[in-house]
Amino acid sequence: MRGVINYLENIVQQENPPTPGQRVILFVLHLLSMVYTGAVRVRNFFYCRELLPRYSLPVPVISIGNISAGGTGKTPAVIFLARLLARKGRKVAVLSRGYKGRKGRKSQSPVIVSAGTSPRQAGDEPALLARRLPAVPVLVGKNRYQSGMLGLKKFGPEVFILDDGFQHLVLRRNLDLVLIDTARPFFQPLLPRGYLREPPDGLQRAGGVILTRVDQAVPEEVKKLHRYLQKRFPGKKVFHARYHSPGLQEWRFWRRFPAEAKVLDAKGKKAGVFAGVAFPASVCRTLEQMGVTVTGCLFLPDHEPVTREELITFSKQCKEKGAHFLATTEKDAVKLSFSPPEILPLYVLPVDLILDEGEEEFYKWLQKKVGGV
Numbered sequence: 001m002r003g004v005i006n007y008l009e010n011i012v013q014q015e016n017p018p019t020p021g022q023r024v025i026l027f028v029l030h031l032l033s034m035v036y037t038g039a040v041r042v043r044n045f046f047y048c049r050e051l052l053p054r055y056s057l058p059v060p061v062i063s064i065g066n067i068s069a070g071g072t073g074k075t076p077a078v079i080f081l082a083r084l085l086a087r088k089g090r091k092v093a094v095l096s097r098g099y100k101g102r103k104g105r106k107s108q109s110p111v112i113v114s115a116g117t118s119p120r121q122a123g124d125e126p127a128l129l130a131r132r133l134p135a136v137p138v139l140v141g142k143n144r145y146q147s148g149m150l151g152l153k154k155f156g157p158e159v160f161i162l163d164d165g166f167q168h169l170v171l172r173r174n175l176d177l178v179l180i181d182t183a184r185p186f187f188q189p190l191l192p193r194g195y196l197r198e199p200p201d202g203l204q205r206a207g208g209v210i211l212t213r214v215d216q217a218v219p220e221e222v223k224k225l226h227r228y229l230q231k232r233f234p235g236k237k238v239f240h241a242r243y244h245s246p247g248l249q250e251w252r253f254w255r256r257f258p259a260e261a262k263v264l265d266a267k268g269k270k271a272g273v274f275a276g277v278a279f280p281a282s283v284c285r286t287l288e289q290m291g292v293t294v295t296g297c298l299f300l301p302d303h304e305p306v307t308r309e310e311l312i313t314f315s316k317q318c319k320e321k322g323a324h325f326l327a328t329t330e331k332d333a334v335k336l337s338f339s340p341p342e343i344l345p346l347y348v349l350p351v352d353l354i355l356d357e358g359e360e361e362f363y364k365w366l367q368k369k370v371g372g373v
Helices: 002-013 020-048 074-087 124-132 144-155 200-205 219-232 251-256 281-289 308-320 359-369
Strands: 061-066 092-096 111-113 138-140 159-163 175-181 208-212 237-244 248-250 270-275 293-299 325-329 346-349 352-355
Touching: 002 020, 061 074, 074 092, 074 124, 074 159, 074 175, 074 352, 074 359, 092 124, 092 144, 111 124, 124 138, 124 159, 138 144, 144 159, 200 219, 208 219, 219 237, 248 251, 251 346, 270 281, 270 308, 281 293, 281 325, 281 346, 293 308, 308 325, 352 359
Parallel strands: 061 159, 061 175, 092 138, 092 159, 175 208, 208 237, 270 293, 270 325, 325 346
Antiparallel strands: 111 138, 237 352, 248 346
């Protein structure tokens, strides 16, 4: 199955002219995309006009989401917002769907995620959120209203952050923050021909937009996208953000003592990179910005864990190319269910979201949009 997904992604994303066989595949994907687009529009119509049931929680809800299939950096954005609100004295809780979690579970009741909860149970992103936000309750469940009511009963939060919530229209929210990755083309067909979850006009529902990875995009393209959003959706605030890493941390220490793990001086060193995220090329760019030479890449489907056999083979290949270590993302690190082979040391790349406009300007805007934060 992984091979089929990779093959289709390569066809969709390739820059070279498609072969006759690939044209047939693209045509089929285009037809499926048209069907999907129609279904999305009908669903949004019914929810936005309250023709399908929606539920409200008694405290403010702020959604972090996107209109694309992953890759915009929602998890660092959730961490940024949760930490900001906590510093301002607000009790915060996070509601997540827990994608790719709950394998083998029959119960659909909410799960309270802790730093020790298995990603297999909760999903890789909630498991990572629990590690990075030890003082913030993280609740996972398909029914996020039910998760919210459980969170209110157990923790009494003053505000909920709805992780990956833009398309989750069942739960009402006070504010939708939508992330757009400027390092990827914005105008795309919908799934499966492109990677958009819904048409760009869905941004009309958003309260604000955050353009991410502005440091990895062409400056003129960022300005062009910013101007388009302001003209197409007048009055919506557009922020600019980038992802900064405090440095590479050795996996064995990161796993046990994430707050105390020492940072590697990686400038001038060589590394092999493996990542199962929606836009793995950005991981390599971040490392290169830190002065690391990437000798090889093992890109996996989003949320897919690396196997021991894959990691052994990849480690040997990178060592032959002169790599000093392997590097991966935090999202991939939490999914490791085995100790890495001792062929090359493994380092983890944590990232934090930084707004060009600054936290205080963002917080003042947030207070105007959402009372009680």
